[in-house]
Amino acid sequence: MTELVTGTGEPTAADPTAAKQGAEPSVARVSQWADIRHRFFANKLAVVGLAIIVLLILTAVFAPLLAPHDPLRQDLNATLQSPGSGHLLGTDALGRDQLSRLIYGSRIAVIVGLASIFVALSIGIVLGALAGYFGRWVDTVIMRTADIFFAFPLLIGAIVIILLMGRGVLPVVLSLGVFQWATFARLLRSQILSVREMDFVHAAQALGASRSRIIRKHILPNSLTSVLVYGTSNVGIAIVAEASLSYLGVGVDPEVAEWGNMISAGRGFMGAKDFMWTYPSIAIVITALGFVLLGNGLRDALDPKLR
Amino acid sequence: MSRPPLSKQDEGDGMTSLDLVPTNAGVDATAPLLEVRDLHVEFKVRDAVTKAVNGVNYSVNAGETLAVLGESGSGKSVTAQAIMGILDSPPGRIAKGEIFFQGQDILSLSEKERRKLRGSKMAMIFQDALSSLNPVLSVGFQLGEMFRSHLGMSRKDAKAKAIELMDRVKIPAAAARVNDYPHQFSGGMRQRIMIAMALALEPDLIIADEPTTALDVTVQAQVMDLLAELQREYNMGLILITHDLGVVADVADKIAVMYAGRIVEHAPVHELYKRPAHPYTRGLLDSIPRLDHKGHELYAIKGLPPNLQQIPPGCAFNPRCSRAQDICLTEVPALAPVTERDGTELVGRGSACHFWKETLHG
Numbered sequence: 001m002t003e004l005v006t007g008t009g010e011p012t013a014a015d016p017t018a019a020k021q022g023a024e025p026s027v028a029r030v031s032q033w034a035d036i037r038h039r040f041f042a043n044k045l046a047v048v049g050l051a052i053i054v055l056l057i058l059t060a061v062f063a064p065l066l067a068p069h070d071p072l073r074q075d076l077n078a079t080l081q082s083p084g085s086g087h088l089l090g091t092d093a094l095g096r097d098q099l100s101r102l103i104y105g106s107r108i109a110v111i112v113g114l115a116s117i118f119v120a121l122s123i124g125i126v127l128g129a130l131a132g133y134f135g136r137w138v139d140t141v142i143m144r145t146a147d148i149f150f151a152f153p154l155l156i157g158a159i160v161i162i163l164l165m166g167r168g169v170l171p172v173v174l175s176l177g178v179f180q181w182a183t184f185a186r187l188l189r190s191q192i193l194s195v196r197e198m199d200f201v202h203a204a205q206a207l208g209a210s211r212s213r214i215i216r217k218h219i220l221p222n223s224l225t226s227v228l229v230y231g232t233s234n235v236g237i238a239i240v241a242e243a244s245l246s247y248l249g250v251g252v253d254p255e256v257a258e259w260g261n262m263i264s265a266g267r268g269f270m271g272a273k274d275f276m277w278t279y280p281s282i283a284i285v286i287t288a289l290g291f292v293l294l295g296n297g298l299r300d301a302l303d304p305k306l307r
Numbered sequence: 308m309s310r311p312p313l314s315k316q317d318e319g320d321g322m323t324s325l326d327l328v329p330t331n332a333g334v335d336a337t338a339p340l341l342e343v344r345d346l347h348v349e350f351k352v353r354d355a356v357t358k359a360v361n362g363v364n365y366s367v368n369a370g371e372t373l374a375v376l377g378e379s380g381s382g383k384s385v386t387a388q389a390i391m392g393i394l395d396s397p398p399g400r401i402a403k404g405e406i407f408f409q410g411q412d413i414l415s416l417s418e419k420e421r422r423k424l425r426g427s428k429m430a431m432i433f434q435d436a437l438s439s440l441n442p443v444l445s446v447g448f449q450l451g452e453m454f455r456s457h458l459g460m461s462r463k464d465a466k467a468k469a470i471e472l473m474d475r476v477k478i479p480a481a482a483a484r485v486n487d488y489p490h491q492f493s494g495g496m497r498q499r500i501m502i503a504m505a506l507a508l509e510p511d512l513i514i515a516d517e518p519t520t521a522l523d524v525t526v527q528a529q530v531m532d533l534l535a536e537l538q539r540e541y542n543m544g545l546i547l548i549t550h551d552l553g554v555v556a557d558v559a560d561k562i563a564v565m566y567a568g569r570i571v572e573h574a575p576v577h578e579l580y581k582r583p584a585h586p587y588t589r590g591l592l593d594s595i596p597r598l599d600h601k602g603h604e605l606y607a608i609k610g611l612p613p614n615l616q617q618i619p620p621g622c623a624f625n626p627r628c629s630r631a632q633d634i635c636l637t638e639v640p641a642l643a644p645v646t647e648r649d650g651t652e653l654v655g656r657g658s659a660c661h662f663w664k665e666t667l668h669g
Binding site (some may be wrong): 208 | 424431443456
């Protein structure tokens with residue numbers, strides 16, 4: 001076994017390895033990443049989640065190639081057409097092609113979903129790390145601030161900010177980000193509180209590691225995993241929230257091809273033209289599900305002990 | 308074998324006027340490597356004060372092994388943390404005392420200066436090597452960190468040094484395993500890696516806090532032998548913290564027995580085994596299972612270690628002691644030298660018992 005590998009292995013490692021390995025044979029030399037990859041792909045639901053997300057992102061990127069029509073072009077001679085040959089998913093009240101709007105809508109979903117979680121994670125990680133590591137009054141100030149943000153329901157808080165900033169993609173991203181950081185900060189803080197009492201942190205201290213080295217190399221890498229996993233799952237929630245804002249008329253501009261807008265446009269035709277709101281609703285559900293499955297899959301793959 | 312560019316010779320253990328004096332007095336001429344004087348450590352949580360260490364004195368010379376023996380909560384580990392400067396503070400606090408390392412009062416140093424001592428001059432090995440190693444970093448990286456953070460070595464050089472160290476502590480196929488993670492090693496191998504990390508910069512003092520407690524008996528002996536061998540090779544001072552009398556016998560030069568934050572007896576290792584001078588030590592020795600006593604009930608010291616928030620007045624051991632008299636309930640016995648029946652002093656021995664004579668000779 002070892003002899004077979006020596007040819008391809010590092011030349012320096014090859015010789016002593018072959019000789020000494022008799023003492024401790026058959027140690028599986030699998031890198032940690034290969035291990036994680038293996039566990040992830042062994043999980044069917046995780047793979048489904050990943051497939052949904054990949055499909056979503058491809059759709060968003062190649063929307064101009066995939067969409068049969070211009071999503072904004074109105075054709076007042078062909079309004080409210082049921083799904084059929086000309087328009088696969090029908091048209092809305094202004095004669096815009098529903099399928100094209102659905103495809104372009106994925107762009108807003110992906111951008112707002114990822115960007116708002118990125119904003120939330122950035123704020124949450126910095127503040128959570130400060131609170132967890134320094135404790136005392138820093139902790140108190142940050143965590144009581146987090147409590148205030150917790151007190152606002154996500155949508156109500158976001159609407160306040162959008163009222164101040166005006167509608168548009170950027171205000172939606174910022175408002176959703178600002179009202180979700182507190183969860184991540186809390187999670188990271190609690191992780192850090194437990195990790196910093198772990199033996200290897202004390203050991204690193206006893207061997208002379210500096211404070212910043214301990215934070216960067218020992219505490220953060222061991223605390224961030226669950227925060228990043230939770231962040232992944234939360235992208236789906238952010239997408240639902242974003243669509244809700246648009247549905248309520250405080251999200252992106254109503255002209256824009258966006259799933260919440262589409263449902264809102266179909267609201268007046270419930271019972272008569274159900275295709276108008278069902279397809280965007282299905283898109284939202286599948287997308288949110290995809291991120292949750294991906295997040296769960298990552299969690300199980302990164303830390304099998306958590307299951 | 309190339310040595311890191313850290314010369315021990317500059318550290319004031321010679322080259323001064325002391326060298327001119329003929330050192331027939333031995334111990335007196337050169338200060339011990341480490342000397343702990345009247346150390347008190349307490350933990351304050353809300354209103355309660357836990358007195359973990361209550362006046363500990365001990366010293367270790369270069370090349371010498373001091374075993375610190377005691378039950379959980381006897382203050383042996385807390386003393387070590389105070390020496391290393393890694394006491395959890397707050398709530399921990401050194402209430403009183405001094406610690407001299409290579410003649411320097413290290414409690415007066417700044418945190419930054421203390422940190423520079425850690426790893427390069429004094430290092431510590433912990434009980435559970437699996438939890439003492441960072442699970443997300445390869446062992447090679449963690450070993451290399453010692454060279455990178457203390458000596459500013461490049462990543463590549465540090466890795467080469469890591470492999471060299473792994474060879475040093477007899478890890479088979481070091482070059483092939485340098486990128487493995489802690490969980491891929493067996494318990495004994497992990498403890499070897501911890502030892503390698505502690506030894507990386509060839510410190511002058513190593514504190515090993517129950518280094519073999521988490522290991523199988525057969526592996527325990529191997530790891531202890533390795534530690535002892537490396538200690539001789541580098542002429543380091545070693546403080547071996549343990550509650551296992553068996554581990555101590557072969558490697559230690561002298562033993563300090565701790566109870567309730569105090570040293571109750573100290574002695575050269577074999578004398579302590581042969582003739583303990585404190586009832587607590589005697590109890591510990593009697594509670595070792597022995598093959599020739601098969602079938603008999605195993606002796607156990609009755610009672611429990613004291614609550615460190617309410618240490619009993621007088622001798623802390625009095626509630627559990629078979630020799631306890633009235634004086635033991637009121638007067639704290641000092642750690643005093645012990646002598647033979649004819650009055651000749653037993654060098655290096657001391658006992659903190661009002662009735663050491665009866666215990667030793669009786």
